[in-house]
Amino acid sequence: RCSQGVHVPFTFEELVAFCGILLIFWIVGKCVERLGLPALVGEILAGIAVGPHGLDIAPKPDALMMVGEFGLVLMVLEAGVEVDLASLSLVGARGVQVAFFGSLV
Template sequence: MDTSTAILHVATILIAARIMGEVVARFGIPSVIGEIVAGIILGPSMFGLIEAEGLIWVLAEIGIILLLFQIGLETDLSKLVKSGTKSVVVAITGFIVPFVTCFALSYYWFGLDQIVSLLIAGTMTATSIGITMRTLSDLGRGQSREGRIILGAAVLDDIMGVLLL
């Protein structure tokens, strides 16, 4: 991809994501949903105007790192610790239910190998802490009691998922 095409793609992505984010926000929907919809519309699923390759992957990785860093900056550990027990219960439930369900379906229903079923089940336990916290933030609930419980649960859930895989 030449430089001018790359710049055009990045500009198109930023403008489309911003516009769609603003449009859905006017309906009380978190802007992150509009940004995802913009990607679906511009990507190979619909119009195929933007390919997820090279520069786009690098920028996406940088964006994810910055989003997660921002979540860290906005996280008050003392408040997060106070939601401990509830976060643990939510995390364990959010880990075990999809894990057991996916393993059972993969292994018993579809007859897949035990290792493959474990891998599928493990991948289904992963959360998207970035999207979750961005959505809560857009809704003005990021620092609420519920937001702290969800953040704590998502962190624990991700740790369990990484340890499993």
């Protein structure tokens, strides 16, 4: 939306809806954690449920795609930081080859 030459990407209502969706993701993640699964599983399932292939209630899908891609980058970085080098040395070169070619596919 454009107001006197200033671009406003979200209206207040859309921002509140976006925050509500994030809260839903967090709550579903916590519930799934109580079942013994990673919170990320619940958050992904909640994202599918409210996204265009589910209920389609997410505001501004293009803006959410950008936020989702940023979240994916952060998740990959976090996974890389949590790699245990000692356990990586146990699998050796074969494990590195499988991981490398798996990421190419």
